[in-house]
Amino acid sequence: IMRKEPNGEIGTLPPAETDWRRAVLVSEAHERAALWARAEAVRRDHFGDGIFVRGVIEVSNFCRQNCVYCGMRRENETLARFRLGREMILRTILEDLPASITDLNFQAGEDPVALRELVLPVVEEVAKEKPDLGISICLGTVDFRLYDDLRQAGAQGYIIKLETGDPEQYRRFQCPGTLERRLEAIHYLAGTGWSVSSGLIYGLPNQTADQAVRTLELLASLPLSGCSVSPFVPGEGTPLSSARAADLDETLNVVAALRLSSPRWIIPAVSAMNLFDPLGYVKALRAGANLATINLTPSTWRENYPLYRRNRWIMTEERVLRAIDEAGCEPRRESWLAFSRSPSA
Ligand code: 5AD
Numbered sequence: 001i002m003r004k005e006p007n008g009e010i011g012t013l014p015p016a017e018t019d020w021r022r023a024v025l026v027s028e029a030h031e032r033a034a035l036w037a038r039a040e041a042v043r044r045d046h047f048g049d050g051i052f053v054r055g056v057i058e059v060s061n062f063c064r065q066n067c068v069y070c071g072m073r074r075e076n077e078t079l080a081r082f083r084l085g086r087e088m089i090l091r092t093i094l095e096d097l098p099a100s101i102t103d104l105n106f107q108a109g110e111d112p113v114a115l116r117e118l119v120l121p122v123v124e125e126v127a128k129e130k131p132d133l134g135i136s137i138c139l140g141t142v143d144f145r146l147y148d149d150l151r152q153a154g155a156q157g158y159i160i161k162l163e164t165g166d167p168e169q170y171r172r173f174q175c176p177g178t179l180e181r182r183l184e185a186i187h188y189l190a191g192t193g194w195s196v197s198s199g200l201i202y203g204l205p206n207q208t209a210d211q212a213v214r215t216l217e218l219l220a221s222l223p224l225s226g227c228s229v230s231p232f233v234p235g236e237g238t239p240l241s242s243a244r245a246a247d248l249d250e251t252l253n254v255v256a257a258l259r260l261s262s263p264r265w266i267i268p269a270v271s272a273m274n275l276f277d278p279l280g281y282v283k284a285l286r287a288g289a290n291l292a293t294i295n296l297t298p299s300t301w302r303e304n305y306p307l308y309r310r311n312r313w314i315m316t317e318e319r320v321l322r323a324i325d326e327a328g329c330e331p332r333r334e335s336w337l338a339f340s341r342s343p344s345a
Pocket of ligand 1: 163199200231233308
């Protein structure tokens with residue numbers, strides 16, 4: 001795929017489908033190191049040493065979806081469901097916010113009630129009280145009018161992951177709604193002034209290289225300002241609990257391939273990488289990622305937010321700052337949302 005960047009640059013990799021495949025599957029140690037280093041250099045060319053730092057607050061674990069891989073799926077009856085109170089969220093954000101944070105991400109299961117009754121008023125208040133904070137939302141595919149309301153309330157970023165761009169896999173893993181509707185939502189958001197980020201899970205059970213390549217191609221063709229890749233982790237309380245986990249090195253290859261093909265994208269390091277290797281997060285930053293996330297969810301609730309398992313790796317401010325330092329970088333003092341705008345649809 002050759003793709004014109006908004007500023008007229010052309011992505012350096014991959015010019016053809018086979019190159020995605022080659023990048024993802026590179027397994028020889030020094031070739032792999034060369035790929036990651038190339039991606040790191042491209043990140044430095046475009047962003048210098050600065051890594052964006054955001055805080056995530058997980059406001060509800062109710063979910064009307066039933067994704068086969070996810071511990072919050074509605075059929076997981078072992079989970080105690082919660083919605084945080086407005087006051088608790090506001091206290092966390094307005095009183096105790098770590099100083100390095102420039103952006104907030106509100107995350108939940110697909111819970112339109114939380115969106116309307118909790119996130120909407122909180123976003124309005126935060127946008128008023130802390131106008132310099134970038135605000136992003138990761139709350140699924142909902143009525144498009146709710147997107148408009150959130151934008152109006154002051155949110156600028158929407159994170160809406162594809163997980164897989166392969167239609168057959170999308171259905172089989174019961175990813176949210178339909179792939180078509182997900183894509184419509186991405187185009188709607190980008191066309192109405194949002195910075196849109198998407199993402200994939202790499203290494204879902206029985207995923208073929210073709211399916212991963214197709215997903216990466218589709219993502220690269222969308223009007224996005226960022227994209228994440230999460231390594232598949234067999235989720236507790238899901239039908240995939242005894243499936244095999246993703247390969248971390250291949251996941252890092254995907255981070256590098258995303259950076260090389262879309263040099264200006266915001267690409268997060270994800271905490272699940274540390275479940276595989278204590279240096280996983282640092283390695284992701286060194287393979288081209290440029291966004292780190294501090295978890296702000298009050299600790300009593302965190303364990304009931306099992307994206308993949310109760311014992312998640314929790315990134316505190318201290319851990320995030322150490323990882324950024326170990327990657328030879330600095331926290332960036334500016335919101336990624338101020339920096340990026342989706343190329344509009
Ligand atoms: N492995 C990896 N990532 C997962 N997510 C959910 N379940 C898993 C899993 N088993 C991620 C997906 C989803 C987000 C809520 O968490 O990317 O979008």
